[in-house]
Amino acid sequence: MQGKIALEEHFAIPETLGDSRGYFPDRVWSEIKSRVLDIQDRRLREMDEQGIAMMLLSLNAPAVQAIPDKARAAEIARKANDYLSEQVRKRPDRFQGLAALPMQDPDGATRELERCVKELGFRGALVNGFSQVGDAETVVHYDLPQYRPFWAMAERLDVPFYLHPRNPVPRDAKIYDGHGWLMGPIWAFAHETAVHALRLMGSGLFDEHPRLNIVLGHLGENLPYAMWRIDNANGWIEHRHNYPARKPMRDYFCTNFHITTSGNFHTQALIDAMLVLGADRIMFSVDWPFENIDHAARWFDACPISEPDRAKIGRENAVKLFKLA
Ligand code: MN
Numbered sequence: 001m002q003g004k005i006a007l008e009e010h011f012a013i014p015e016t017l018g019d020s021r022g023y024f025p026d027r028v029w030s031e032i033k034s035r036v037l038d039i040q041d042r043r044l045r046e047m048d049e050q051g052i053a054m055m056l057l058s059l060n061a062p063a064v065q066a067i068p069d070k071a072r073a074a075e076i077a078r079k080a081n082d083y084l085s086e087q088v089r090k091r092p093d094r095f096q097g098l099a100a101l102p103m104q105d106p107d108g109a110t111r112e113l114e115r116c117v118k119e120l121g122f123r124g125a126l127v128n129g130f131s132q133v134g135d136a137e138t139v140v141h142y143d144l145p146q147y148r149p150f151w152a153m154a155e156r157l158d159v160p161f162y163l164h165p166r167n168p169v170p171r172d173a174k175i176y177d178g179h180g181w182l183m184g185p186i187w188a189f190a191h192e193t194a195v196h197a198l199r200l201m202g203s204g205l206f207d208e209h210p211r212l213n214i215v216l217g218h219l220g221e222n223l224p225y226a227m228w229r230i231d232n233a234n235g236w237i238e239h240r241h242n243y244p245a246r247k248p249m250r251d252y253f254c255t256n257f258h259i260t261t262s263g264n265f266h267t268q269a270l271i272d273a274m275l276v277l278g279a280d281r282i283m284f285s286v287d288w289p290f291e292n293i294d295h296a297a298r299w300f301d302a303c304p305i306s307e308p309d310r311a312k313i314g315r316e317n318a319v320k321l322f323k324l325a
Contacts, residue, residue: 001301001310005318006047006293007056007098008126008162008217008262008285011087012036013080016063023184023290035289036060039087043288044094050297053315055288056322057084058098058126062166065103065128068135073102077112085120096324098126098162103142103150104133110150117157123322124215125154126162129192137171141196143203151209160213160258160321163197165189165221185263185290190221197223198230201252202243210255213321217262217285219269224276227253253277258321260285261313265299279309283318 012020017033024032035042039057047055059080067073077100084097099116101109116122130139142150154161167173167183176182197216206212216223231248234241245252254277261270262285273282286296300314319325 001314002051003053004051004284004297004300004314005054005056005324006052006285006288006296007215007283007318007322008164008260009055009057009288010036010060010290011039011057011084012060012063013076013083015076016060016080019063019066020060020290032289039095040090044091046288046293047094050293051301052286052293052297054094054096054324056096056098056123056318057087058162058164059084059100059128061128061164063128064100065131065166067102068104068132068138070102070105070108070133073104073131074108074112076100077102081112081116081120081122085116085122088121096322097122098124101125101127103127103131103140103147106146106150110153113150113153113159114157117159122159123324124159124161126164128164129166129196132169137169139169139172141199143196143199143205148205148208151205151212155209155211158211160215162215162217163193163200164217165193168192185218190218193218194221194223194226197221197257198249201249201256202245204244204246206252206256207246212256213258214256215258215260215283215321217260217264217287219261219264219266219273219282220257220259220277223253224259224273225269227276250276254281257281258283258317261296261300262287263291265291265296267299267303270303270305274305274309279305279312280317282313283321284314 064077080100088095088097099122103109258281260283
């Protein structure tokens with residue numbers, strides 16, 4: 001398919017490059033490093049080869065979210081966003097920006113989101129899960145009450161918020177002791193991000209701000225497959241539910257959430273997601289440079305879905321949601 005749009009596509013600045021280092025053995029790091037630092041050269045060539053018209057670019061992970069010092073987090077976010085803005089200005093027909101945000105400081109994150117959208121023309125934000133605040137062991141998730149003014153701003157600006165994975169801090173990763181291979185994209189990323197998404201849904205955030213749009217990668221971090229059981233076990237059938245939000249989780253999932261194919265190029269999982277969410281809430285993505293553009297594009301271009309659904313998932317849904325027309 002020509003004209004695809006991909007929206008979980010990362011770059012690094014020198015200050016955040018090291019955040020990606022630990023995920024890769026030495027033998028592949030030089031390759032990943034050159035990919036993540038490049039924007040205007042090889043990335044564009046591979047996009048051309050695989051029919052990708054546009055990428056929405058975002059900073060690598062965990063980057064800003066893993067800087068406990070609020071002032072430093074704000075400084076790195078601003079620096080990354082200014083750099084991204086420069087890069088987008090070179091090729092606005094091929095690249096658009098998603099803001100990195102210093103969520104350690106709810107007011108600062110709100111101001112940076114507003115700056116990025118109004119002054120830099122960014123199409124939304126991509127945040128790497130929870131933030132560490134003050135010290136490495138203190139973490140905040142964004143269902144907490146101090147984030148409601150931030151969410152009000154995101155709703156007012158009408159820009160999507162991409163909740164991207166990161167690994168849990170050591171205190172919250174005890175279950176993986178002795179099984180480090182389960183960290184990262186193999187399992188821990190999806191678990192951490194799905195729990196965060198469920199916290200947002202259960203907190204009542206979407207009752208207060210019903211027009212918020214949250215994007216999850218990796219075909220929904222396993223949530224489509226789990227959604228029926230979550231609601232069923234929450235007692236919606238016979239008893240009152242036991243969280244503050246007013247509706248079953250599937251209502252929020254199908255109203256306030258969108259998912260992408262980033263790093264999950266598997267037809268059975270896509271079909272399940274289409275049955276749960278519908279083709280209007282799924283968007284093509286790669287997760288470059290950590291996944292290959294050709295792997296994502298060749299799978300998506302050939303997977304057995306209808307051509308109208310391929311057009312929606314490959315391009316049209318992203319044009320609408322991120323106002324790319
Ligand atoms: Mn990613």
